[in-house]
Amino acid sequence: MNNLGPVEYKLETFWDDRFCKNISQYFELYSRCTWNNVIDILKMDISESMAHNSEADSMKEKLSLFNQKFREMCEIQSTWRVFDEQLRKQIIISVENLLLPTYENFIARFEKVVDKNANAYIMY
Numbered sequence: 001m002n003n004l005g006p007v008e009y010k011l012e013t014f015w016d017d018r019f020c021k022n023i024s025q026y027f028e029l030y031s032r033c034t035w036n037n038v039i040d041i042l043k044m045d046i047s048e049s050m051a052h053n054s055e056a057d058s059m060k061e062k063l064s065l066f067n068q069k070f071r072e073m074c075e076i077q078s079t080w081r082v083f084d085e086q087l088r089k090q091i092i093i094s095v096e097n098l099l100l101p102t103y104e105n106f107i108a109r110f111e112k113v114v115d116k117n118a119n120a121y122i123m124y
Contacts, residue, residue: 027091034076035098038069042106056113060121063110066103067123 041062082088103124111118 027094031094031098034073035095038066038073039099039102041066041069042102059106059110059113063106063121066106070124 082091107122110122114121
């Protein structure tokens with residue numbers, strides 16, 4: 001019992017220093033390998049020669065594929081258990097910063113191209 005305090009301190013220090021650093025590194029690697037693939041779906045090929053109808057069809061296909069991949073990623077990440085509240089917030093902010101700007105740009109352009117029917121295709 002006399003050694004319990006120092007043992008707890010060493011475990012906490014080990015946990016904080018090694019485990020949390022590894023989690024952050026693993027999350028960064030995971031983000032690059034997964035969310036970047038989802039975001040790449042939304043990147044637009046800007047070509048002036050594309051007809052309006054074919055551009056709308058292409059964007060609809062991209063949005064449908066994005067919705068599918070986004071749903072898959074959410075299902076995977078909903079099984080995560082992150083007990084450290086600060087790390088949980090970091091993960092959420094990181095995904096938001098990675099995903100939202102690209103998604104917002106795509107949706108703005110999608111609404112211009114598809115016009116009235118755009119909301120029928122937008123899930124998120």
